[in-house]
Amino acid sequence: MKLHMHPASITSRPVRLFMAEKGIEAEEVxxxxxxxxxxxxPFASFNPNRLVPVLVDGDLKLTESSAILKYLADKFDLPEYPKDLKARARVNEMMDWINTNFYRDWGYNLCYPQLFPHHQRPTAEGQDVTVRWGSDKSKFWLQVLNDYWLGDGRTWLTGDQITIADYFAASVVALGDMIRYDFSAYPNVSAWLSRMKALPNWGPVSAALDGFAGSLADKKFVSA
Structure with a gap:
């Protein structure tokens, strides 16, 4: 297998972390x-989305982190993607919620426009409106994550066992560290994220992202 990725890619992190934790070997490109x-x-033709990661396993090419995590868990028969129909549905639901609700406002309206020049809006007014919108909406989604998904005292997002939903979601939520987001208003989220960061390979896999965040120490961000 080959994993086309970048070590500072938010979307590469969940796949690389899961593979590192489970001892799954692949050539990293x-x-x-x-x-x-x-x-x-050649990458633009290899993946017309022009995004990473991309997993290649023989004649199979997968271009989405969520799909890659599911495939790897099935391929290696791992419990992080449960076989029970209802338990698996919960994992799918959580991953879809992160992708279609949370990540849209959190990543593309709040964090990315402040972190990456190619995500900035063309006018100062457009940038301000986008980031303020992202900040307001992100507060709502974080409250849902805190109160609904994690509000019943569960350890992990779908119950008492860690799943690929936790790997996927934690990598996205931890994007907030790069804009120095204060998660203290969301204690369940903060505690869950701390559990994910305690995984043995979180630090090594996130080293490049941490380094990038450190280079932005003097930059001011809109967050909470």
């Missing part, structure tokens, strides 16, 4: 996002 290699050939 770095796509240099910093030089725009994902917009250049």
């Amino acid at each position: 770095i796509v240099d996002l910093m030089t725009g290699a994902h917009h250049q050939e």
